[in-house]
Amino acid sequence: MSDITDYGSSVINDISGRFGLSRDAVEQMARAVANGGGTMAQFNIPELGGNGQWMAGGMTMVGDMFNHGLKAQVDSLCGALSAAMASGAFFMAPQTIAGSAWWPAELGAPASVGGQNTVRYAYFPQACRIAFDPGNGAPVILLDTLNHSIGGFSQQQSAPGDPFVGISFSSQFGQFALSSLPQVGPNMAAQPQTVAAPAEPGPMQSTPQPDPAPVPEQGSASSADIMGMIEKLGALHAAGVLTDAEFSEKKAELLQRL
Structure with missing residues (x-):
């Protein structure tokens, strides 16, 4: 049983006669135009040069690319079918024409x-x-x-x-x-596409530094203790823990307590 409506059958017969094409070729093109929403078609019809494409108001391609007469015929045929489809359904299956x-x-x-x-x-x-x-x-x-x-x-x-x-x-x-x-x-x-955010960097980790030797309060340590403290400061300085300025400052402070 054919899925072509009475309106579609009548228009296909009319266009077939006007363009000098077989009814089968026009019906195939009508299906291609309907599948393309009335604005485009992809087809493979031997009578029209085999494989081809059509876009309303744009590109028309046929198998014989230099056959300008065939291109014009395909463009006119598809345009006529598209215009007719805007006035009525060609096929019983739903089609994307005139807003439907x-x-x-x-x-x-x-x-x-x-x-x-x-x-x-x-x-x-x-x-x-x-x-x-x-x-x-x-x-x-x-x-x-x-x-x-x-x-x-x-x-x-x-x-x-x-x-x-x-x-x-x-x-x-x-x-x-x-x-x-x-x-x-x-x-x-x-669902919205989400992109994983890069992980937040953790807190900067610094190399633990040993506390410099405490400077004893004046009168709270003997000369031997102070000299021992200076030796420890010297070791810290040699290890790079104390800068030259820091070492000199602490050393001078200790020497003042002798």
Whole structure:
């Protein structure tokens, strides 16, 4: 059973006749434009030169890069499909056209959307989320982007069992597969990324210094005691504990008590 609406089928037939393309080629492009939110498309359609990309008001790339006539045809075709999708749904599955959204409403507006064939994705940097629609009727998957600042998406050959069909993204840390991101529930708020603060330095530890020999009060020690104190001060001076000035000062003070 086809998922194309009556409106979508009528527009596809009309555009097919106007552009001289098969209905199948126009339908494939319509799905690519719908997956791209009406503003972009990634496609692989032999009738239109194989692999290509289109962005509204921007870049159009086709397999035959120097075929300017084909580029113009693809640009006009995608523009016509995008304009028609703003007036009605082409497919029974939800699509991101004219403000309707297939992702959870609390995520807001995406910074970028994309897709290929039946799968699609949308990136929400403020919420630190990527919404991914497998395109097979399964629920939309939400991924936590952690502290990645995503700059773009690409698709490569997927590994067996990869639910994200080889889609990867680039960030300030490099290139990563979507499968590397943790999945989260629809009501799980993004957790702020925290960076561990460097440990506070401990108090400066100084090398314990021995107290200089106390200078006895005048009249409280004999000459022998004072001479002994001077000898101890000399030892401390020789060990580097007392500076020349400190040694001379203490020595003079003791000599005054003789």
